[in-house]
Amino acid sequence: MSSMLEDIERINAKLKEGEGLVSFEGYCTNSNCMAREIRVHLKNHDDPLLEHAVRCPMCRSRLKLHWVRTYREEAIEEDKVARRLVNMQMHYRDYPERLGVISAAVLCDDRLPPTPPGWFDDPSKAGG
Numbered sequence: 699m700s701s702m703l704e705d706i707e708r709i710n711a712k713l714k715e716g717e718g719l720v721s722f723e724g725y726c727t728n729s730n731c732m733a734r735e736i737r738v739h740l741k742n743h744d745d746p747l748l749e750h751a752v753r754c755p756m757c758r759s760r761l762k763l764h765w766v767r768t769y770r771e772e773a774i775e776e777d778k779v780a781r782r783l784v785n786m787q788m789h790y791r792d793y794p795e796r797l798g799v800i801s802a803a804v805l806c807d808d809r810l811p812p813t814p815p816g817w818f819d820d821p822s823k824a825g826g
């Protein structure tokens with residue numbers, strides 16, 4: 699596990715890259731703590747309080763840092779996760795006998811499914 703100073707430097711580097719806006723996720727290292735994953739969204743940089751951000755809000759133990767992303771990187775990742783969830787639901791709808799068994803190829807598929815014809819109202823015909 700990296701040191702807390704290394705984690706803070708990693709977050710600060712992303713803060714500079716993300717113009718002061720980052721998200722990170724960590725895991726509470728205290729096995730007796732009820733918290734598991736903690737996601738933090740930060741603004742600003744070079745804040746002396748940053749050391750407090752890499753601690754569990756429940757028990758104040760150190761968080762094991764999973765990832766740090768700029769807001770833009772996080773938005774891209776969240777869109778990918780949303781597409782993967784839709785693709786998994788489409789897979790289960792189309793192959794209900796495979797419910798609970800899913801291949802890595804489907805699990806990692808973050809392509810945007812095609813829009814079925816007529817799914818959205820044609821905006822050029824709205825308002826009549």
Ligand SMILES: [Zn+2]
Nearest residue numbers: 726731754757
């Ligand atoms: Zn904790």
